[in-house]
Amino acid sequence: MDVSRRDFIKASAAAAALAAATGGKFVGSAEAAMDTSGLKWGKAPCRFCGTGCGVLVGVRDGKIVATKGDPQSPVNKGLNCIKGYFLSKILYGKDRLTKPLIRKGDKMVEASWEEAMTLIAGKFKEAIATYGPDSVAIYGSGQWTVFEGYAASKLFKGGIGTNNIEPNARLCMASAVTGFMTTFASDEPMGCYDDLDQGDTYFLWGANMAECHPVLFSRLIDNRLKNPNVKIIDFGTRHTRTSQMADQYIKFVPQTDLALMNGIAHIIVRDKLYDENFIKKHVVFKKGKTSIGYGLEDKFTFTDDPKPQTFDEYKEFLKLYTPEYVSKLSGVPVQTIEAVAKLYADKDRKVNSLWTMGFNQHVRGTWANNLVYNLHLLTGKICKPGENPMSLTGQPSACGTTREVGTFTHRLPADMVVTNPEHREKAAKIWGVDPKKIPAKPTYNATEMFRALDRGDIKVVWVQVTNPFQSLPNLNRYRKGARKGDGRFVIVSDIYPTRSTELADVILPSASWVEKEGVFGNAERRTQQWFKQVDPPGEARNDLWQTIELARLLGHGNLFPYEYVEKEMWEEYRLFNAGQGKDLAPYEDYTKSRGLRWPVVNGKETLYRYAEGYDPYVKAGEGIKFYKNKKDDGKAVIWARPYEPAAESPDKKYPFWLCTGRVLEHWHTGTMTGRVPELRRAYGAAVCELHPEDAKRLGIKQGSKVKLSSRRGSIVLTADLRGRGKAEKGNVFVAFFDENKLINELCIDAYCPISGEPDYKKCAVKLERA
Amino acid sequence: MKRYLPALTAAALSVLLLAPVLATAADDEAFEKDAAYAEGNPPMVPHRMEPGATGDACLACHLEGKNGAPISPHAVRIDCVQCHGQGEIKETKNATGKKKKKQKEIK
Structure with a gap:
């Protein structure tokens, strides 16, 4: 990034004098010309994602005529994303339902x-x-x-x-819930958004924050601008706007995140980089059932059977996940896996992991959540300001x-x-x-x-x-x-x-x-x-x-x-x-x-759960206490969870992975954002992102029509070889907001047996010129 | 990087102005006051953008106002496309006031 911290500080010092002297015209606000006098203003959280930005709502004659990012909101500090700026229009589509x-x-x-x-x-x-x-x-x-x-x-x-x-x-979010419940016996994060400003090392796992949690991503970018030590590392199966702005993008084969996290744990254990004291005081080890199925049959049921383990048994379990083995599965170079493990364990680094649908919409979603907590529990980087695992939400x-x-x-x-x-x-x-x-x-x-x-x-x-x-x-x-x-x-x-x-x-x-x-x-x-x-x-x-x-x-x-x-x-x-x-x-x-x-006790909110001095439930002298997990004496669980393959992987007949997700301008199924002309114009229809080499082999050009089929359905889309997201070879990506292109007809209804959450990120498809 | 200084300065100023507002519990009835100094909604981009456009690409012109581009009041916010989406592309005049025949692709 060109704009360095030094330049930023220099610039700040000369601010007042130069601002007057520049003489250039500023970008005007779109609302500047609008008469906002006589509006009645109120507050509300944004209607869209789980970030929960505060907005100010301006009303005149019984209609919302303006919204602004709430400068008093600690979440977004006055900023919104492009969807949030158009909140005033989402309720006023011409075809609003008004009668039963x-x-x-x-x-x-x-x-x-x-x-x-x-x-x-x-x-x-x-x-x-x-x-x-x-x-x-x-x-x-x-x-x-x-x-x-x-x-x-x-x-x-x-x-x-x-x-x-x-x-x-x-x-x-179901896999996030079962992840929290199985590891900590209580749902929802120990940390909070303050970690985005206070940490220095951020691992994003399959989360396109720049498009899906833009305001939180901006907090990360701000942090990096002020602190040159900040590193953002993006693990993904697709090169996104987030990858573009990250310090490092690490691509991996879909589903092998499970192997990667065990591989990182393998190195941490192999090189004794773990926090032994923390583990002794705060952690128990367990294993559950394996080969647990995919929920494809009607009335599928599953009950896990947790069994206690020793640290030595867990070490034994990790032996399989050598950097070489994990590299072969995931496609991530051995030296990258080694380097990442050392970053996770670096005692001088405040490490955060962030994830959302890449982990949760996963046939082993609960395991993926457990495995990322393992890394934080092994290294003791949890329940401390600026170092926490954080599960982001979408609604x-x-x-x-x-x-x-x-x-x-x-x-x-x-x-x-x-x-x-x-x-x-x-x-x-x-x-x-x-x-x-x-x-x-x-x-x-x-x-x-x-x-x-x-x-x-x-x-x-x-x-x-x-x-x-x-x-x-x-x-x-x-x-x-x-x-x-x-x-x-x-x-x-x-x-x-x-x-x-x-x-x-x-x-x-x-x-x-x-x-x-x-x-x-x-x-x-x-x-x-x-x-x-x-x-x-x-x-x-x-x-x-x-x-x-x-x-x-x-x-x-x-x-x-x-x-x-x-x-x-x-x-x-x-x-x-x-x-x-x-x-x-x-x-x-x-x-x-x-x-x-929450917890809000005696009018005081809690920034860090389970941490003395923050969480009123933790007694003096306890330091950190996972007090909700009573059956394990207030300790958290490190789970031995293996790599297992996806429910459906590419084969000869259906040779591509299909991943689905969001784009910045539209939210969920686009029923609200699709009625805002500006957002529709900015991103009108779902496209099929694919790699230029795959396209060339199939005779597909930028903008040509492609027929995309799985064993469950088939749709025709426009090919996009150089969009904002870039598919890796053998992968395609389609957004799900477009009501005229029901990509979910192709998705497999396989789900994580523990959470019941389907995997929208992985199924096998084929591509033909249409 | 020197060339970025003047506009960065303006950017830093606007950030400094916004900095001290962090508060958990606000004075509850001050919404109108808050709204008055909250930034307005950002304009959409009236020229073609590359799909992969980032802050570097945008600020190449919008930091100092090159090619008649309006200067960004907050150049430290470098994920520009988070707020500024692709708007309607109108025929534009170039800096000398002459109409351009064809909208040039901006990279």
Whole structure:
């Protein structure tokens, strides 16, 4: 990078004098010409990703007319990414849904709320009476507010009596959850975003932060500009904008991250670079089952069988992963693996690992998470300012709602699970229901839920705040399943027509973002509240109201006896977290702050979990204590997890790896960003990134049409040989935001047996000229 | 690097101005005040950009205002494309006011 620290400091010193003298014109702000007088301003977290940037929302005449990056927000300090700058336009697409719609044959016909909700309640009652409570389901998302998720969980688990509740976070963060639970016995990171400013060595594992977490990436880049010692090392299977700005890009063969991390651990152990004291005090060793399958069969189940190990047994396990062996598997040169291991272990370096979907959307996603924690636990680089492993999230409340409220089939709030009788007892007590009401057995993970709909085991499914019929893997099967008839009934609540509303029997028009009051929780445990600032258009209504209305019609209205719904629900929800190391503050505290990182005890937020002086649960003299892992005496677990191959690898017939993901301008399935003209113009359609040599061999040129096929589906895309992302040889990449190019039809619905999260990053495809 | 100095200076100034605002709990009703000094939304880029454009490429002109390019007020933010996306490409005038026949590809 040309702009060095020295130049930066020199420049700062002469700032005032020269600024006046330059005489050049500055880049004007796009909003500068806009009259912002008379706007009423409020705060909200951004609607998009898990970073949780603060934004200021400017309202005039009942409409959002401007948004700005909130300079008071500790997350983004006034900066947004390009999506965030266009927040004011996401709610005002021309085709906004404003009335309930009911399917009459092939047509969707406008209806009143009463008519729609009565029909929905009738379908629920009928299915429950005929087939039992496990024939109805709700599928929500990491974009649910805490209230919406909490109400859905309470109604389905505590009222209807089924564990048929799942979020799309299962497709996104589930491996991070099982990683945290198996290593530390408590979900969510020990560190926080301050580590991005305070560390000096950053390993990115399969995370294109420059496009997917741009504001956090900017914090990294700022750090490097101020501290010449900072190194950013990007491990990836594709050369991205992140790779371009990193100090080093290390490409590896898909799936071999497992081998690489064991290889790094091998060198750390071989050369005795580990922190022996830390290990003695804070770590136990375990191994689990191997050859655990891929979840490809309907009703697949898996239970791990953890067995304790000694450090010596773990060393024995690592023997296989010599740099030579790992190099052969991964394609990473031996000397690079050696150098990386030494960087991880360097006592003078503050090391952070950052990852997101590369690890999580992985048929061994839980293992990948365990293995990265191993590196930090071996070297003792954890629970300290500026050195931590940090799992990034993709949705605004994947943490706050789905993980903390526990809107998964097996979970309850505050890390509790339905399989534990004490946990059910506690939940039932807070909810005021009979403990027998909450079933002890989890039902379906997200993929299995839609398999059950396809088979007909689930009859009624309500989809809220997400778009499964674009975002599920092996999409053809689940899209067809939804319209098989025979008593199946699909309800979709959304703000725009989507690839999911087109398969619905009833479409409900929802309120979004600042059209309702809400709370989101971001990736650094920061809980952020906002008030309603504008009315939703037409007859659109809050999803929270929709869920409570269904409860009322099903005779469960007593579960929601609130006047000020959000505030009272919050105070009730808080009872789950109190005293659990997950404490939340009273509602008012969030209305006044730019978010607080839990646990919040006596009004004080926690920057570093498990660390004395930061975490109020760690006693004086304990230093670091993984106190949530009671069964291992407050120690964390180093897991022996081997390399195992992907569910489907390239072969003669399908010779390419397919990886899917995001681009900067669009968020998720593009239903909101796709309605902003500027963002559509900046990035209009999904393309197929491929390597120029592969293209040449197949007679494909830049811009030619290519037919991309897997064993599950086939689409035609435009070839891109020199885009912002550059495919490695034998790999192709396609973004999943484009509703006209359903790339997920090609993806395999194989998942991590422990987390249930599908692998969207690896399947085999072939390419032909179209 | 010397050639970058003047504009870097301006950039540093703007960063310094923004620096002292870090606060956890804000005065709750000061949103209007905050909004007044928050930066406005960034303009889109009215010329063609290479897909792999980085800060170096952009600042080659936007640091000092070469070729009539507006000077960046925050040249220390070097992931330019994070905020500035590809905008509508209009016929542009060059520095001498003469209309260009063809938009040159900017690398």
